[in-house]
Structure formats: structure tokens, C-alpha cells
Amino acid sequence: MIMTFFITLVLSYFLGSIPWSYLFTKLFSGKDLRKVGTKNVGSTNAWKEGGPIAGILSFIGDSTKGVLAILIAYLFGISKSWWPLFSLIAIIGHSFPIWLKGKGGVGVAAAVGSFVVLFPLESAAFGIIAGTLWLTFKKGIMFIISLLWPFVILIGYLRGTIDFLGAIMTLLLVSWLFIRGWNNLKSSFMEFKEPLKDNFVKRKLWRYLALLYPGLAYPLWGPVAFRYIIVISGLIAFFLELIRRYSKTVNEFLKKLFKPVGKSEEAYKISGTSYFLMGSAIAGLFPIPYSLISIVMLTLGDSWAVLIGQRWGKHKWLEGKSIEGSLACFAIAFASGAVYMNLINMPINYLNLLIGVIVITIVEGLGKWLNDNLTMAPAAALTMWLFSKIL
DSSP states (O other): OHHHHHHHHHHHHHHHTOOHHHHHHHHHHOOOTTTSTTOOOSHHHHHHHHOHHHHHHHHHHHHHHHHHHHHHHHHTTOOGGGHHHHHHHHHHHHHSOGGGTTOOOOOHHHHHHHHHHHSHHHHHHHHHHHHHHHHHHSSOHHHHHHHHHHHHHHHHHHTTSSOHHHHHHHHHHHHHHHHHTHHHHHHHHHHHHGGGGOHHHHHHHHHHGGGHIIIIIHHHHHHHHHHHHHHHHHHHHHHHHHHHHHOHHHHHHHHHHTGGGOOGGGTTSOOHHHHHHHHHHHHHTSOTTHHHHHHHHHHHHHHHHHHHHHHHOOOEEETTEEHHHHHHHHHHHHHHHHHHHHHTTOOOOHHHHHHHHHHHHHHHHTHHHHOHHHHHHHHHHHHHHHHHTTO
16 A cells, blocks of 8 residues: 555656646747746746647646546545645646756646546636636736635535545645745736726625625525525615615715725616615525525626626627627526535526526626616526426
């Protein structure tokens, strides 16, 4: 057993030491990745210096390093608790490859591949969040990933995806990445920090807090507490809007309080956030898990429609709405709904989920007439609940 363990460690190192980024950049551009760009032998630098194809192939090659190390450990019958250690050794091989005289990269791509195998559902959930934050900030992806990794480990441990020893081994892996990539991390943080001055980014971050209802309130305190919290939030929003409609003093106070995340045109009318909270409260009255799934799909689907539509939307199909944005809404609503329902161990029929996603997408597209903030979640929850009686 000790010999098998040692052989697996050695194989993990040599698998990790294969310099795919260096090789593909050399192949497509003739450049030595150690001497150009950031001088980091990784897939990001390979993309910048060798082109998109070199970057994609490098990422694929690097991301499989930890995966293959885990596969070897599995084939040798080594306990899952030790799998993160072999991933770490593969990453160390990536960082200090014997073939390049120890001049390698950080190993982020290798770590991403390892996490997908070690924590499939948790990685999918936080991958969606990372993608959402990247679309929002448009930069700082390394810092975003570093923020989320500890939560993936914690939730994986709490869900029983990995045991205590495995969690400790994975924390060692992440610690290595922090140490090895500290300079890159600081640079990424500066990129991440810059967009925080933008009112649009602040509004989006404020909206993403709604994920705490299904992501924190329900898992920690259960369905009754979740329903109370979401309904009370909606009622508070309703009464505040009612009061500020008739009280100039209250309205001025709330304008100043929410100025960093508010829109100027909402100063004298019901805000999008209030509609969002009231719509979520209505959706929260429907049975679990339809209420939970609909709030997740509303939060992410509405945001992706805007983020993708503004950035890449070229083909209009409804007033102010783009086909690209609506397709993004559909895709992320389905992906997030599927991941979330399996994460909380309450899967519903996938056809039922698909119907809810179609409703979310249509209502978002008709937002100028139906007020998507108010109607998306209740419409999806109602539809999924009704079809659950049939399917």
C-alpha cells in the first residue's frame, strides 16, 4: 500500500509537469512563454501570446492534470480522502516542471479540473456564481475564483461530498495556489476593485444578495423560516414604498440611503428592487422546491439577460430585448435550477424544470409589459407547481 501511494505521488508529479501551455504556445506562435507576456507558463498567458487555440488547448491540457492524478489514485484503490493530495502534487509538478528547469505556472487550470472531480455539484454552483461575477465585473477572474474556493470546500464537507481529511487536503491545495499566485492575485484584486465604483455593478451585487434566501436561509433554518424571511422582506419593501409615496421626508431619507444602488428614475416611483422582493415573496408562498428554484432562476436569469444583452446583444426580438440576452436567460435559468435542486437533494422532473425556464424566459422578454422583476418568479413557481400535478 505504501509503495502504491508513493508510485501515485510520482506519477502525479510527472503528469503535472507536462508543460502544455509552453508546448502549444511554441507550436502556434514560436514564442517561449517563459520570456513573453506575464512570463507565466499557464493557459491565460498562452491565450494572450499564442492565440485563442493555443489558450484553449493549454487550458484543456492543464485542467486534466489534477483529474488524471485523481483517476490514477482511484484505479489504485486509494481512499478519496487522499485524492486532493495527488491533485496538489500534480499542481506542484505544473509549477516546477523538470522539463523547464522548474519554471512553471501557478496551476489554476489544474486546480479547476481537480475541483470539478472532487466537488462536482458544488463546483457547478460556484462556477455559475463565478461566471456571473465575471460578467458583472468584466475582469479579475482569478480573484473571483479565489474568493469562492473556500466556500466550495466548506459546503462539500457539510454535504458529505468529502470527509474531514479530504477537506484539510483540499485546503492545503488552495493554500498552495494562494502562496504561489500571490502576485497575480494582488493584480487581479486591483482589477476586481476598479468596477466597484460603477453604480451598475453595485446594483447587480445588491441584487445577487437575493441568492441568500435559497442559498443560506433555507439550508440553515428550513422551509418555514425561509418562507417567513422572504415574505417579511417583501412586506417591508411594500410598506416602505407605500410610506415614501405619501411622505417626502421618508422618500428623501430612502433616496440617500439607497443612492449607491438606486436608479435616478426610481426616486419617485416603485424601485426595481422592491418589485423584485415583492415578486420573490409571492413566489415564496408556493411549495418547496418550486419557490426556491424560481427565486434562483429569477436572480440569475434576469441578470444574465441584461449582462449578455448589453455586451453581445445584436439581434432584437422584443422592445429593448435581444435574442442573445434571452438565450442567456434561458441557459442560466436551466443550469442554475438543475444544479440548485440537486444541491439541496430535491430534484424535480426535468421537463417540469424546462417548462419553468421557458416561462421565466418569456416573462423576462415581455418585461416592459409584465414588469419582469415582479412576475418572473411567481409565474415560474406557479407553472412548475401546476405541472407537477400532471407530470
